[in-house]
Amino acid sequence: MENYPVSLIILNGKSADNDLLRSAVEMLREEGFTLHVRVTWEKGDAIRFVAEAARLGVDTVIAGGGDGTINEIATALAKLPADKRPALGILPLGTANDFATSTGIPAELDKALQLAIIGKATPIDIVQVNDDAFFINMATGGFGTRITTETPEKLKAALGGVSYLIHGLMRMDTLKPDSCEIRGDNFQWQGDALVIGIGNGRQAGGGQQLCPQALINDGLLHLRIFTGEELLPALLTTLTRPEESPNIIDGISSWFEITAPHEITFNLDGEPLSGQHFRIQVQPGALSCRLPPDCELLK
Numbered sequence: 001m002e003n004y005p006v007s008l009i010i011l012n013g014k015s016a017d018n019d020l021l022r023s024a025v026e027m028l029r030e031e032g033f034t035l036h037v038r039v040t041w042e043k044g045d046a047i048r049f050v051a052e053a054a055r056l057g058v059d060t061v062i063a064g065g066g067d068g069t070i071n072e073i074a075t076a077l078a079k080l081p082a083d084k085r086p087a088l089g090i091l092p093l094g095t096a097n098d099f100a101t102s103t104g105i106p107a108e109l110d111k112a113l114q115l116a117i118i119g120k121a122t123p124i125d126i127v128q129v130n131d132d133a134f135f136i137n138m139a140t141g142g143f144g145t146r147i148t149t150e151t152p153e154k155l156k157a158a159l160g161g162v163s164y165l166i167h168g169l170m171r172m173d174t175l176k177p178d179s180c181e182i183r184g185d186n187f188q189w190q191g192d193a194l195v196i197g198i199g200n201g202r203q204a205g206g207g208q209q210l211c212p213q214a215l216i217n218d219g220l221l222h223l224r225i226f227t228g229e230e231l232l233p234a235l236l237t238t239l240t241r242p243e244e245s246p247n248i249i250d251g252i253s254s255w256f257e258i259t260a261p262h263e264i265t266f267n268l269d270g271e272p273l274s275g276q277h278f279r280i281q282v283q284p285g286a287l288s289c290r291l292p293p294d295c296e297l298l299k
Ligand SMILES: Nc1ncnc2c1ncn2[C@@H]1O[C@H](COP(=O)(O)OP(=O)(O)OP(=O)(O)O)[C@@H](O)[C@H]1O
Pocket: 012, 013, 014, 040, 041, 042, 043, 044, 045, 046, 065, 066, 067, 068, 069, 070, 072, 093, 094, 095, 096, 097, 156, 270
């Protein structure tokens, strides 16, 4: 018999009750593929399942969920020894799915699952933050952070990605620019930022293109800072017509260091991390990801 690839799907419990996925899995098993399925209940479960996948020696760990699920799994993969690291596949089952959407992963579950199992594995960068945290798509700080970390589950379920923006606008009166200092290769900036986006990928917050030129396999991060005193006008022009905004500062570097006089919260692929100092460093080509051949985020 031919060597069929072996995969382990880690499914966010929120998305476990999905008949389409059940039949897609059954169909591929009938074709001869080995597919293990594990379901998470809370943060931390995915890490144990990644360890199990490494013990089983699977070819691919498939993240079934949104950006938070991909982050947890990619982080666990990055912490494995390189020679024991399975490839990453993606089944977009979250609310916003910014990484999956921007990398061109099909929204249809059966197609996405096929790609996750037999798609070409391409080395991509992952980004380390301080000692222990990682992101694969984007880190956002300032205004955007509060939007994504505080958007309640019910609003997210009803409205999807748009809820982040709506919820943020509703809370505008309580939001203020964050003061900070940012350094990178040939880059230094100090001031008040409304939103800081640091992209390995391009978009966050449900389709907001914060780093429209970023590539996930070039060893570089794209930084975009939105500045300004007036929150609403700045936010509206910057998000709708970024090229016309006087409030944008861009930078490119393989690392950035951010220091703030008070605690700020960064949102790493949807997962919050608070502190006053962030050292952000690319690990080039550290993850192998099954992506569509025409993925726009590859160089
Ligand atoms: N059954 C579960 N319900 C909620 N969160 C879970 C569950 N299982 C694991 N988690 C963990 O909670 C964290 C946040 O998950 P979150 O609800 O943001 O899902 P997500 O995959 O990012 O999808 P979404 O796009 O809806 O946010 C992730 O680290 C995830 O692994």
